[in-house]
Amino acid sequence: MSHSPDIQTGALAPASVAAAVSGDPLVRIAALEKIYPTRDRGNVHALSDIHLDVSQGEFLTIVGPSGCGKSTLLKILAGILAKTSGRVQIAGADLDGPNRDLGVVFQAPVLLPWKSVIENVLVPARVQKLDMAPARRRARDLLDLVGLSGFEDRYPGELSGGMQQRVGICRALIHQPKFLLMDEPFGALDAMTREQMNLELLRIWKEQDATILLVTHSIPEAVFLADRVVVMSPRPGRIAEVMQVDLPRPRNLEMFNTGRFGQHVAAIRRHFNSTGGID
Amino acid sequence: MTQIDTSDAIPASQPAGTAKGVARHWSESRALSPILLIALILLWEGLIRWFEVPKIVVPAPSAVFVALWDGIVSGLFWPHFLVTLWEIVAGFGIGSVIGILLGILIGLSPLMERLIYPYVVAFQTLPKVAIAPIIVIWFGYGLSSKIIITATIAFFPLLANTIVGLRSAPREQIEMLEACTANRWQIFRMIRLPQALPFIFVGLDVAVVLSVIGAIVGEFVGARAGLGYLILQKNFSFDMAGVFAILIILSMIGVGLHMLVVAVQRRVLFWSEATANSVTGA
Ligand SMILES: Nc1ncnc2c1ncn2[C@@H]1O[C@H](COP(=O)(O)OP(=O)(O)OP(=O)(O)O)[C@@H](O)[C@H]1O
Ligand SMILES: [Mg+2]
Numbered sequence: 001m002s003h004s005p006d007i008q009t010g011a012l013a014p015a016s017v018a019a020a021v022s023g024d025p026l027v028r029i030a031a032l033e034k035i036y037p038t039r040d041r042g043n044v045h046a047l048s049d050i051h052l053d054v055s056q057g058e059f060l061t062i063v064g065p066s067g068c069g070k071s072t073l074l075k076i077l078a079g080i081l082a083k084t085s086g087r088v089q090i091a092g093a094d095l096d097g098p099n100r101d102l103g104v105v106f107q108a109p110v111l112l113p114w115k116s117v118i119e120n121v122l123v124p125a126r127v128q129k130l131d132m133a134p135a136r137r138r139a140r141d142l143l144d145l146v147g148l149s150g151f152e153d154r155y156p157g158e159l160s161g162g163m164q165q166r167v168g169i170c171r172a173l174i175h176q177p178k179f180l181l182m183d184e185p186f187g188a189l190d191a192m193t194r195e196q197m198n199l200e201l202l203r204i205w206k207e208q209d210a211t212i213l214l215v216t217h218s219i220p221e222a223v224f225l226a227d228r229v230v231v232m233s234p235r236p237g238r239i240a241e242v243m244q245v246d247l248p249r250p251r252n253l254e255m256f257n258t259g260r261f262g263q264h265v266a267a268i269r270r271h272f273n274s275t276g277g278i279d
Numbered sequence: 280m281t282q283i284d285t286s287d288a289i290p291a292s293q294p295a296g297t298a299k300g301v302a303r304h305w306s307e308s309r310a311l312s313p314i315l316l317i318a319l320i321l322l323w324e325g326l327i328r329w330f331e332v333p334k335i336v337v338p339a340p341s342a343v344f345v346a347l348w349d350g351i352v353s354g355l356f357w358p359h360f361l362v363t364l365w366e367i368v369a370g371f372g373i374g375s376v377i378g379i380l381l382g383i384l385i386g387l388s389p390l391m392e393r394l395i396y397p398y399v400v401a402f403q404t405l406p407k408v409a410i411a412p413i414i415v416i417w418f419g420y421g422l423s424s425k426i427i428i429t430a431t432i433a434f435f436p437l438l439a440n441t442i443v444g445l446r447s448a449p450r451e452q453i454e455m456l457e458a459c460t461a462n463r464w465q466i467f468r469m470i471r472l473p474q475a476l477p478f479i480f481v482g483l484d485v486a487v488v489l490s491v492i493g494a495i496v497g498e499f500v501g502a503r504a505g506l507g508y509l510i511l512q513k514n515f516s517f518d519m520a521g522v523f524a525i526l527i528i529l530s531m532i533g534v535g536l537h538m539l540v541v542a543v544q545r546r547v548l549f550w551s552e553a554t555a556n557s558v559t560g561a
Pocket of ligand 2: 070071
């Protein structure tokens with residue numbers, strides 16, 4: 001956590017400095033703690049002393065061993081889980097619940113089995129009482145984008161795990177949120193689809209000028225997508241390092257093979273090994 | 280060694296194949312149940328003729344069918360059938376609606392649970408047969424007292440199942456909806472209620488069968504018409520075959536209403552795995 005201020009002020013690409021200086025960060029997390037009370041076996045210290053700033057328009061990825069509190073952090077930012085202590089501000093105001101400008105992809109797809117695929121995608125639009133005709137058109141476009149056109153009227157029970165996950169991604173994007181929290185959104189996808197989805201996500205990110213926090217178990221994916229990679233360590237969940245990725249944008253799949261890319265991946269791997277992380 | 284292995288493998292694979300065959304045979308043989316019924320009826324007829332059982336003790340199946348046929352073609356059963364069917368359907372409907380509404384109230388509000396639920400349970404522990412005479416005195420010998428008695432019996436399975444159902448919604452689904460700024464009413468309408476439906480249908484299925492009992496109990500206590508009233512009359516005149524014929528009609532009503540509930544359930548809960556695998560027995 002002490003790393004993140006270093007990076008904000010230290011060796012940064014000039015463009016990022018400008019971005020950081022130009023406005024307040026979109027998300028400001030300070031001294032955040034989360035302790036889950038459990039009935040039988042004491043408390044679980046899920047997050048400890050988390051400090052993190054996320055600037056407007058930034059793409060941040062989070063990696064860390066299983067159980068280090070990644071999902072917990074995202075749920076707190078989504079406003080659906082209460083923090084134990086510390087401070088979380090979004091756009092300068094203390095976080096006090098979910099926000100209309102927020103899109104969340106959950107670790108499990110969490111589709112409603114009694115609604116068709118397209119109706120599942122439209123859930124946030126219905127909740128927020130958006131204009132349904134354009135929302136429906138957008139839902140079709142999104143489903144088309146993730147390779148699910150023709151499945152609009154199927155039911156979740158008829159889809160594979162990876163297809164359900166893609167429906168969940170469309171649902172998070174339906175209301176064109178400015179702030180996206182994505183918890184292992186591509187975990188159940190094959191390598192090819194995953195790469196395509198990475199490129200699409202980068203395109204949507206640019207197009208909508210969104211800010212994205214994305215959790216992944218794939219270190220190469222974390223590097224490929226991110227402006228910065230947050231490396232977490234477990235028990236209790238802390239931020240072990242925040243690493244600036246200085247690969248040029250727009251990114252393309254050839255970059256996976258460059259030496260620069262490999263160095264970033266290796267640096268994060270080293271960190272995992274030294275902190276006893278798994279994967 | 281290899282020889283022993285193969286000789287082991289052959290008998291091991293055979294029982295597996297046979298077991299599969301048996302399972303398929305049993306599930307496919309829907310004809311078995313009617314065949315069993317016919318065999319039992321024939322056995323019953325044979326025993327009664329063989330031992331010359333007096334017909335005021337147990338009637339022969341043939342006598343029951345004659346009584347059933349006569350009652351239907353003479354038009355004797357028809358008005359009583361309509362009265363009882365109406366009592367069952369109306370009592371079931373009113374009891375179910377009250378049970379579901381009260382279940383929603385209690386299921387959504389812990390305060391209401393503490394305020395109301397103890398009294399509801401206390402009321403439920405009263406045997407309805409014991410309060411039936413009071414209801415007949417209050418509401419008279421007509422339809423309304425029977426409908427009320429039926430409703431008091433039908434409502435509890437719906438109340439209990441609605442409460443449990445509303446609380447069965449997975450936390451992840453509720454969090455998902457909360458994350459897109461849903462309010463309590465939206466969470467109720469979009470998640471809790473649909474999740475409660477499989478439970479509510481279980482309640483409906485139980486209640487429909489209890490409603491038949493409720494209407495008959497009501498008619499036994501005091502009535503001027505209905506199949507229960509007719510059973511009492513036939514009993515007084517020792518017309519056992521007639522009593523059995525009415526019992527057949529009653530069970531037909533029960534089975535018919537149960538099948539109606541199951542048919543609606545299949546349509547509404549097409550998405551539920553519980554429905555696909557559910558046992559239809561009630
Ligand atoms: N509702 C809960 N009650 C109690 N403990 C919890 C709860 N949710 C999570 N935890 C605990 O908090 C810790 C962090 O969990 P979290 O789900 O945030 O991990 P994660 O980093 O997302 O793991 P993964 O990569 O496996 O998804 C774990 O030790 C977990 O056991
Ligand atoms: Mg997680």
